Amino acid sequence: xxxxxxxxxxxxxxxxxxxxxxxxxxxxxxxxxxxxxxxxxxxxxxxxxxxxxxxxxxxxxxxxxxxxxxxxxxxxxxxxxxxxxx
Numbered sequence: 870x871x872x873x874x875x876x877x878x879x880x881x882x883x884x885x886x887x888x889x890x891x892x893x894x895x896x897x898x899x900x901x902x903x904x905x906x907x908x909x910x911x912x913x914x915x916x917x918x919x920x921x922x923x924x925x926x927x928x929x930x931x932x933x934x935x936x937x938x939x940x941x942x943x944x945x946x947x948x949x950x951x952x953x954x955x
Contacts, residue, residue, distance in 0.1 A: 875889065876896065877890040878921055880910030881910060882908065883900065883908055884898050884903070885899040885905065903940060904931075904940035905923070905925065905928065907927045907929075908925075909925055910925055911925070920933055920934045921933045
């Protein structure tokens with residue numbers, strides 16, 4: 870998924886990677902240590918504010934706000950911790 874045609878966001882089993890879409894260089898990796906509830910990212914959705922929602926395998930939903938680079942953990946949206954896909 871591309872946010873502005875210059876940065877490509879890729880969900881992996883090791884977290885969320887942000888890559889330069891032009892030269893393929895890795896810009897940043899978001900992982901558990903960065904605030905993700907789980908490293909296994911298997912679905913991505915961009916929102917109208919320029920952020921990205923991530924469905925994780927065991928940690929539910931997480932939201933990354935590109936402007937701040939902060940991750941919000943929404944793993945209990947359904948009331949119980951479970952795998953989430955959208």
